[in-house]
Amino acid sequence: MxxxxxxxxxxxxxxxxxxxxxxxxxxxxxxxxxxxxxxxxxGESRADIEITANSTAVVIKHQGGDGFNANKITVIVRTGGTEQQFVLADRFRTDNGNGDRFAPGQRWEQTPPNSYSGDIEVLVVDTAGGQVLEQSTVTVTN
Missing domain, CATH: 1.20.5 (Single alpha-helices involved in coiled-coils or other helix-helix interfaces)
Structure with a gap:
């Protein structure tokens, strides 16, 4: 052994x-x-966007994330069976920052004439990247 x-x-x-x-x-x-x-x-854009509205304007606030060319951002407003498309740099104005950039910290307000009531659906679309950055339904009370 x-x-x-x-x-x-x-x-x-x-x-x-x-x-x-x-x-x-x-x-x-x-x-x-x-x-x-x-x-x-x-390749996906990331942005924290807040959408509000009143009877005369849609307000878009860029809370943080990626910045974008404001000429390449389309805002789609659907209300009462109709749809309107706006280029952010053409039909919105910003009080803070460069009007050519949609960047964090900016507040963009739609320029008149507009008239909204009830529920409106708002989409913020990056046309350069081909993606919806934010989609929100807002109730406007008169």
Missing amino acids: VRLPNRAQSETIGIVLLTAVIVVVTTTAGFFILTDLNEQTE
């Missing part, structure tokens, strides 16, 4: 090796998950 020597690694070495394996597996998995998430959102 052959006798094997009684040799073993200490518990400390085992814990260190197990910890190293867990760190490597977690890091690798995290890398692939984050890479996949980044690829899904790449």
Whole structure:
């Protein structure tokens, strides 16, 4: 009968090796998950836009996110079965900032003459990127 020597690694070495394996597996998995998430959102514009309205104007506030060329932003207003499309730089004015840029911190107000009542649906569209930045239904009370 052959006798094997009684040799073993200490518990400390085992814990260190197990910890190293867990760190490597977690890091690798995290890398692939984050890479996949980044690829899904790449190219998408992100902007936090708030839309309000009163009886004479639609007001659009850019709360944060990406900036845009104001000539490439279309505002669509649907009310009472009708639809109107406006270029932001043409039919809206801003009191703060450059009128050629739709940038964070800006407030854009539609120039008259307009008349709104009831529920209106407003879409803010980035025509250069081909995506809707914000869509909101606003109730206007007279």
